[in-house]
Amino acid sequence: MSVPQDISPMSGADAHRAHVQPPAREGIWAEIFRYRDNRVALALIVPSLLALILVQLYPILYTGWLILTNEKGVFIGLANLTRLTSDTIFRGALIFSLKMAIVVVPVSLLLGLGLALLIRSEYAGRKAIWISILIIPLMVSEIVAGTMWKIMYHPTLGLVNVPLTLLGLEPIIWLMKANTAFIALCIVEVWRISPLAFLLLYAGLNQVPRDIYEAAAVDGATRWRAFWDMTIPYIRPMFSIATILLFVWSTRTIGTIAATTAGGPGRATWNLSWYIYGMSFQRLKPHYASAAVIVMLLMTYIAGAIFVKYLWVERKQR
Amino acid sequence: MRKIYLVAIMALLMAVMLSACQAPPPPTAAEAEPEDVTISIITAQGPLADGLVALIPQFYEETGIKVAVTPFPWTTFFEKVISLARTRSGEFDIIFADDPWMPNIVDGGLAVNLEEAYGATRDPDVPDISYDVFSWPPPYGPIPQDFQTGEPSQLHALPIQGNVIMFYVRKDILDERGFAPPETWDDVLKIAEAVHCPDCDPPFYGYNVRGTAGSDALALLWSLGGGIFDDEFNVILDNEAGCAALTLYERLSKYLPPGGNTYGTTEMVAEVISGRAMMGIGWPGDAYAAFEDERDSDVAGKMHYMPLPAASPGAPHVSMMGHWGLVLNAHSKNKDAAWKYLEWMHYNQQHALDYAHAGGIPFRESVFNDPDLIETKPWFPAQFEALMVPPKWRPRSTQATGISLAILGPAFSAVGAGDMTGEEACQQSGAEIRMEMEGVTN
Numbered sequence: 001m002s003v004p005q006d007i008s009p010m011s012g013a014d015a016h017r018a019h020v021q022p023p024a025r026e027g028i029w030a031e032i033f034r035y036r037d038n039r040v041a042l043a044l045i046v047p048s049l050l051a052l053i054l055v056q057l058y059p060i061l062y063t064g065w066l067i068l069t070n071e072k073g074v075f076i077g078l079a080n081l082t083r084l085t086s087d088t089i090f091r092g093a094l095i096f097s098l099k100m101a102i103v104v105v106p107v108s109l110l111l112g113l114g115l116a117l118l119i120r121s122e123y124a125g126r127k128a129i130w131i132s133i134l135i136i137p138l139m140v141s142e143i144v145a146g147t148m149w150k151i152m153y154h155p156t157l158g159l160v161n162v163p164l165t166l167l168g169l170e171p172i173i174w175l176m177k178a179n180t181a182f183i184a185l186c187i188v189e190v191w192r193i194s195p196l197a198f199l200l201l202y203a204g205l206n207q208v209p210r211d212i213y214e215a216a217a218v219d220g221a222t223r224w225r226a227f228w229d230m231t232i233p234y235i236r237p238m239f240s241i242a243t244i245l246l247f248v249w250s251t252r253t254i255g256t257i258a259a260t261t262a263g264g265p266g267r268a269t270w271n272l273s274w275y276i277y278g279m280s281f282q283r284l285k286p287h288y289a290s291a292a293v294i295v296m297l298l299m300t301y302i303a304g305a306i307f308v309k310y311l312w313v314e315r316k317q318r
Numbered sequence: 319m320r321k322i323y324l325v326a327i328m329a330l331l332m333a334v335m336l337s338a339c340q341a342p343p344p345p346t347a348a349e350a351e352p353e354d355v356t357i358s359i360i361t362a363q364g365p366l367a368d369g370l371v372a373l374i375p376q377f378y379e380e381t382g383i384k385v386a387v388t389p390f391p392w393t394t395f396f397e398k399v400i401s402l403a404r405t406r407s408g409e410f411d412i413i414f415a416d417d418p419w420m421p422n423i424v425d426g427g428l429a430v431n432l433e434e435a436y437g438a439t440r441d442p443d444v445p446d447i448s449y450d451v452f453s454w455p456p457p458y459g460p461i462p463q464d465f466q467t468g469e470p471s472q473l474h475a476l477p478i479q480g481n482v483i484m485f486y487v488r489k490d491i492l493d494e495r496g497f498a499p500p501e502t503w504d505d506v507l508k509i510a511e512a513v514h515c516p517d518c519d520p521p522f523y524g525y526n527v528r529g530t531a532g533s534d535a536l537a538l539l540w541s542l543g544g545g546i547f548d549d550e551f552n553v554i555l556d557n558e559a560g561c562a563a564l565t566l567y568e569r570l571s572k573y574l575p576p577g578g579n580t581y582g583t584t585e586m587v588a589e590v591i592s593g594r595a596m597m598g599i600g601w602p603g604d605a606y607a608a609f610e611d612e613r614d615s616d617v618a619g620k621m622h623y624m625p626l627p628a629a630s631p632g633a634p635h636v637s638m639m640g641h642w643g644l645v646l647n648a649h650s651k652n653k654d655a656a657w658k659y660l661e662w663m664h665y666n667q668q669h670a671l672d673y674a675h676a677g678g679i680p681f682r683e684s685v686f687n688d689p690d691l692i693e694t695k696p697w698f699p700a701q702f703e704a705l706m707v708p709p710k711w712r713p714r715s716t717q718a719t720g721i722s723l724a725i726l727g728p729a730f731s732a733v734g735a736g737d738m739t740g741e742e743a744c745q746q747s748g749a750e751i752r753m754e755m756e757g758v759t760n
Contacts, residue, residue, distance in 0.1 A: 173576045176576065
């Protein structure tokens with residue numbers, strides 16, 4: 001019986017080996033084009049890929065051009081980037097972004113993990129209902145969330161101060177001073193993004209086979225031991241993805257700040273996004289703002305690389 | 319054969335994608351007929367848009383020209399105007415613009431010279447300053463280098479909303495406590511101190527503010543005789559009058575509601591209509607209609623409106639302008655139809671009156687003083703009075719909006735929070751504005 005040309009001439013084992021052992025460099029394209037399925041897949045993804053490259057590449061190249069020129073279009077080399085180093089407002093915004101991420105990301109991860117464990121446990125009852133309720137903050141836009149929290153933080157009319165006044169304590173004027181405004185913003189952000197951590201970690205937990213816990217129980221492992229040695233390694237990749245996404249979300253937030261503090265008091269709650277927005281659309285210096293955009297991208301990239309290295313790759317080494 | 323098949327699939331997909339990105343076809347000859355023209359107007363949401371929308375059917379009936387109004391969220395409207403200028407977009411035939419944006423609009427090539435192109439003239443029923451603010455190059459005041467062209471100053475927009483920032487105060491409490499309306503800022507301080515009672519039930523606050531608004535800081539600055547630039551465009555914010563304005567605010571901030579330094583318009587209005595605030599600065603278009611709305615306000619009929627208090631007895635009550643005007647977009651494909659709309663809205667007294675009845679702020683003397691309107695909008699005569707002082711306009715620089723939002727606003731907020739003294743805020747803001755203007759010639 002002749003083998004049709006469009007069907008792989010290799011056995012299943014051969015094909016598996018071909019995937020495991022990458023072909024020689026010069027043969028990659030030949031290898032891809034050898035199989036009909038690959039060719040069809042390539043034909044289907046190429047248009048989207050081209051569109052994606054165009055859509056992504058153009059803004060990146062344009063941003064690069066903006067950085068190297070001033071508002072009058074004159075080439076100025078790296079002057080925009082070097083100017084950032086002495087810009088105290090930029091430095092303040094950068095520090096604020098990092099401070100906020102340092103607080104918001106771990107708290108949201110812990111909260112998300114706790115909720116995921118709770119919903120996965122036998123105590124949760126109708127899980128679908130709980131999940132639907134818990135992810136509501138994800139569906140609320142930043143501006144709406146910020147406005148809602150601003151009302152809740154109102155010193156006399158807001159709900160947040162009710163427990164304090166019931167306890168006979170002085171109400172806190174949350175948004176008036178820099179320290180309390182920072183805490184207030186962190187609370188809003190945790191409320192807003194911890195459901196994302198919950199969803200991702202819940203999905204990760206659902207991939208842990210239940211029988212390993214039964215085996216561990218037979219071996220006499222405590223719940224804590226089983227959680228630490230079995231659950232955590234399983235969800236570690238999802239944990240690292242959640243960490244990266246939460247970091248990105250918390251550092252790029254702008255609507256929440258616009259609706260709650262408008263960057264105040266003074267400039268105490270300016271983060272990088274707010275700085276870039278103001279520099280670009282209020283102070284009309286898009287070229288200089290682009291330099292800050294690159295710094296923000298680099299910051300996200302470096303943080304992402306660190307998270308992947310220490311959270312994800314480490315699992316392979318174990 | 320398979321290769322041809324694959325190439326055909328890819329070509330088809332690319333064609334579909336590219337056709338989706340294609341610009342719409344140009345209007346055909348039939349579409350360009352005047353009776354089928356639709357002019358598009360971009361404006362801010364709220365009373366500005368309401369007034370325009372209310373008059374669309376009448377305009378269509380009289381001219382056969384359709385009008386599509388696109389109300390834009392106020393917070394991002396300036397960005398949109400800047401984007402239109404940067405992209406030289408003809409997306410909107412008319413831009414209903416705030417007067418401080420005129421430098422950005424003219425510098426961005428968005429505005430048609432209405433005198434040159436259509437012979438626009440000044441109507442005697444409209445105060446001169448309402449035309450001056452929309453004339454270009456600026457007829458007087460500090461003018462940046464690029465705008466000192468020596469060309470005659472001509473109209474580049476027609477005023478439709480003659481807004482001026484004003485001062486409001488609780489008349490009933492003034493009467494109850496035996497005070498006259500404040501003539502000077504010293505009077506304001508005295509009244510605020512006398513009535514401020516944060517521990518009362520309900521609390522009552524001596525002064526109210528939009529604590530993050532650079533425009534409120536600017537209004538204080540003008541009313542005390544300060545400014546941002548002198549006639550040579552040197553920064554003078556940190557001179558004696560400028561620092562006096564921010565120091566005055568430092569003193570007034572003792573009488574603010576808690577957290578007042580973070581208030582926007584909504585919170586400022588809420589304090590007034592719930593009867594918890596004595597007085598403050600406010601834009602009539604934003605706030606005063608809410609104050610006088612009997613359905614929601616506890617203070618309807620209890621307010622006194624006036625131009626801003628003066629720096630000293632006998633000094634002028636200088637307020638700040640916030641006019642809105644119709645700009646004919648230089649990139650519009652329907653310029654003639656758009657001009658018809660501008661003419662129809664601006665030069666007809668009845669249309670201006672209808673616009674004010676629909677929620678807009680007048681720009682004609684006859685409309686400001688219309689007895690029917692004054693019954694529901696009791697601040698109109700005082701607003702006209704403020705307009706005749708005359709008020710100041712914001713600097714004719716492309717950087718003016720940024721200075722207000724990103725430099726003065728944060729400084730104002732920091733003073734309100736007690737994080738900075740007025741003196742520190744004015745020195746810091748002065749230095750920041752100097753840096754901001756380094757190398758800027760427009």
